[in-house]
Each structure stands twice: as C-alpha cells, then as structure tokens.
Amino acid sequence: MKRSTTFFKSLLLLLSTFLLNFNQTGASISYCKKMDPAKYRPHSVKITEFGAVGDGKTLNTKAFENAIFYLNSFADKGGAELFVPAGKWLTGSFNLISHLTLSLDQDAVIIGSTNSDRWPIIDPLPSYGRGRELPGGRHKALIFGSNLTDVIITGGNGTIDGQGEIWWDRFKNKTLDFTRPHLVELMYSTEVVISNLTFINSPFWAIHPVYCSQVLIQYLTVLAPLDSPNTDAIDPDSSTNVCIEDCYISTGDDVIVIKSGWDEYGISFAHPSSNISIKRIIGQAGRGAGIAVGSEMSGGVSRIHAENLHFTNSLHGIRVKTSPGRGGYVRDLHISDVTMDNVQIAIRIAGNYGDHPDDNYDKNALPVITRITIKDVVGVNIGTAGLLEGIQGDNFSNICLVNVSFGSVKSNPPWNCSYIEGYSNLVSPELCNALNQVPDQAKGNCYDDEILEGNPQTSRASRLLSPFLNLYAL
Numbered sequence: 001m002k003r004s005t006t007f008f009k010s011l012l013l014l015l016s017t018f019l020l021n022f023n024q025t026g027a028s029i030s031y032c033k034k035m036d037p038a039k040y041r042p043h044s045v046k047i048t049e050f051g052a053v054g055d056g057k058t059l060n061t062k063a064f065e066n067a068i069f070y071l072n073s074f075a076d077k078g079g080a081e082l083f084v085p086a087g088k089w090l091t092g093s094f095n096l097i098s099h100l101t102l103s104l105d106q107d108a109v110i111i112g113s114t115n116s117d118r119w120p121i122i123d124p125l126p127s128y129g130r131g132r133e134l135p136g137g138r139h140k141a142l143i144f145g146s147n148l149t150d151v152i153i154t155g156g157n158g159t160i161d162g163q164g165e166i167w168w169d170r171f172k173n174k175t176l177d178f179t180r181p182h183l184v185e186l187m188y189s190t191e192v193v194i195s196n197l198t199f200i201n202s203p204f205w206a207i208h209p210v211y212c213s214q215v216l217i218q219y220l221t222v223l224a225p226l227d228s229p230n231t232d233a234i235d236p237d238s239s240t241n242v243c244i245e246d247c248y249i250s251t252g253d254d255v256i257v258i259k260s261g262w263d264e265y266g267i268s269f270a271h272p273s274s275n276i277s278i279k280r281i282i283g284q285a286g287r288g289a290g291i292a293v294g295s296e297m298s299g300g301v302s303r304i305h306a307e308n309l310h311f312t313n314s315l316h317g318i319r320v321k322t323s324p325g326r327g328g329y330v331r332d333l334h335i336s337d338v339t340m341d342n343v344q345i346a347i348r349i350a351g352n353y354g355d356h357p358d359d360n361y362d363k364n365a366l367p368v369i370t371r372i373t374i375k376d377v378v379g380v381n382i383g384t385a386g387l388l389e390g391i392q393g394d395n396f397s398n399i400c401l402v403n404v405s406f407g408s409v410k411s412n413p414p415w416n417c418s419y420i421e422g423y424s425n426l427v428s429p430e431l432c433n434a435l436n437q438v439p440d441q442a443k444g445n446c447y448d449d450e451i452l453e454g455n456p457q458t459s460r461a462s463r464l465l466s467p468f469l470n471l472y473a474l
Helices: 002-022 061-074 165-172 263-269 461-472
Strands: 043-046 055-059 080-084 087-091 100-104 108-112 143-146 149-155 158-161 184-187 190-200 207-210 213-223 240-250 256-258 273-294 301-321 329-350 368-389 396-405 415-418 420-428
Touching: 043 061, 061 080, 061 087, 100 158, 184 190, 190 207, 207 213, 256 301, 273 329, 301 368, 329 396, 368 420
Parallel strands: 043 080, 055 087, 080 100, 087 108, 100 149, 108 158, 143 184, 149 190, 158 190, 184 207, 190 213, 213 240, 240 273, 256 273, 273 301, 301 329, 329 368, 368 396, 368 415, 396 420
Antiparallel strands: none
C-alpha cells in the first residue's frame, strides 16, 4: 500500500509539471536579439594544430594561448573557430578574443589544472571593491574575456571540468589566499552565447557574465555536488539583456542568481542588472535557491521575468536576499509557472542577509524592494511556505502572490511576515494578513501588464491543480 501511495503521489507531481507547461504556447518575454550559436566562421583550426595533447596530463595552456593569438588575425575577416576534438585537455586559465567560437566535440573535456598557480591573480571587480571571499585580488576564470564582442562558447555537449574539490577543501579549511575562480567569466562584453555544453565541478560561481549585454545562455547542464560551497551555476552580474533558457542544473548553491555589486562599491559603480529573461529551467540547489536575487544587488536589479521553472531537493525555491548597507533596489521582478518538490523554504524574501566588504559601508543605505510578483506556483513536500521579512523602517512593498498552492506544509505557521506590504489572491496555505488583500487596480494579476514588454499568456495550471494537491495531501 505504501508503495502504491508513493507511486500515486509521483504521478500527481508529474501531472502538475505537465499542466504548468501545458499553457506555455502563447507569447513570451525575451530581452535578447536573435543570436546563433551555430554562426558560420570562415576560418577554423583544431587545438591539436598548436601542439595540444588530449591525454589529461599534458598542460595545454600555451597551446590555447597560441591558437587564440593566431585566430585574432581573422577577427576582421568574419571571425574564426577554435575546435577542441575528443580528448581530455588539461589547461590553466586562458583568454578569449572577439569574433571567436570556442567549440567542443561531444567527447572533449577541458580540464582546469589543480595547481592554483595556473589560475593567475587579477584585480577585484570595481563593483565589489575586493575579492568576494578575501581582500585583494581574485583568481582568473578558467575561460576569461574582457571588452569582447561576438563570442560563442558551444559544442556538441562537450564538458568543461573545473576540478573544484581542491578549491572547496581550501575554502572549508580556510587556506585560500585569494577568492576562488569561475569556470567562465566575461567582462564588459556584448553578443555572448554560451550553449550546448556541460559544466562540472566549478571552484566557485560557474558562469559569470559581468558588465555584459546581449547574453544568451541555453541548453546547458551544470553539475556540482549538492554540498559544494558557493557553486552557483549562472550569475548574471551588472548585466543587461540576458536570456537563460533550457538548462538542467544540480549544484551546491543557487541555480540562477542575479547580482549587481556589493555595498558602497556597487552603489558607486552603478551598473544595474536589468532586462533578464529566464525560461524552462530544471534544477536542484542544495543549500541555495532555485532562483535568487542578491545579496549583492547594490547597483540595482529590475525587469526580471522568469517562467516555467522546476526545482527539487533545495533549501529555497525563490529567494530575494539583501540587508542594510546594500542600498540599491530590486523592482519589477516577475516569476511564474513554478513547480517545487522537497524544498525546505518555498519563498523567502530576507532583509537581514549577507556580509559586507569592509567597515566603510553606509549602514543607512537601505535597499528598495518593491513590485515583486510571484504567481502560478505549486509545490509538494514543502517545509515552510514562506519567510517574508523586510527591514524595520524600510518596509518591502507591493509584494504580490497569486495562485500559489503548497498543500500541507510541515511548519506551523506556514508563513512568517514582517515589515512587508502587498497583495495576494488564491494562496494556500493562507498567507499573512500583511499580504492578505487583492489589488483592485490589477484585478488579481498584480503587475503583469505594467512591467513586461509583450503579453505572456497566463497559465491556469494552479487552478487546474488544486484538486490534485488536495489528493496529494491525503
């Protein structure tokens, strides 16, 4: 009987996922112009032509550097492709150039060296003022670029392996000298495509476009152990016009998290993240969140549209994190069509999260958190429905929840709210009084028509699912 019940519940969850996807054929938001990962390049070379050896032991950093230096001569002739064939290609950090496609064969694996000397130290980001983990500089990403245009990193689902365990151990043992590196970091770049690849075991945040615009990230698999520290998968940071689509992610921290600088440095640098579209993501976040904003959001975050998300086995489902001293803002955030299973805290908005780069931050720099819409969400095996906690003297406002159903949750009360204002409709379990009203001007749909370009089709999945959720709770 127990096995039958488990099967029945699994069937209901699959049905819920189907229903949430059923009504997704309408118009949809996209902030990215059309970019083609298969863009034709008239010149192409293999990494083996520059002495690279794919045995997993030979260090190939110089081969990558020489190949890319050679291909730079074709930048004004339609660009070029560097092809990495099947094999295991050990390397330290290397730089990309404009008008380049880095393409990996299905059986190609680019492997990051475990020798930290092969990851040079570079300056801290101006919007952070120091390394994120330690004062001073930071290790350069395995694949790095700055001030580039028209860059494609793609392949036949080849793999980029950061061999992160050595870095995680150093973090846990407090033996790091500098902030850990990313697998891919592109700075001040535009027309960036990262697609059709597998990223595994990143030392730190895996994919970090920062100060970028026109970024398309799609068809990726990103993997790291669920207990690996700070292994966020995709972190758009002070970037605009970013599209993240059709990815499977299982990692130790946030699946996707949007950032824009840290305290006084982010406020001064003033590069917001905006116009970001996130669609069709399946993920589990270990100790992180499925989708998050912050806590480094001091340059501002706005106009974020996320839809068709499925998160399992995570600490948080949806999370906004900030604190006094951050300044900045999070506004016009729209998240819809979400399913969750085995998530400890489904929705969390926290005004008391995060550390500071130094003692020079302005304690009176309070963040503005407003116009957040979360709708058409269904979850099972949820610990706490939500923790919605603003800042005393700085209420978070215009928080709107519509069609949110978690059935029976484990915590009592299911919601905790403080210093927060907003609206709700069709929320189960019943929400806090602070949000227990319906906005007349928005007819229960909050800010859809005001904050979004286009008119996405509204899903009826949560309404359709309500009887199934009641059955699931039996």
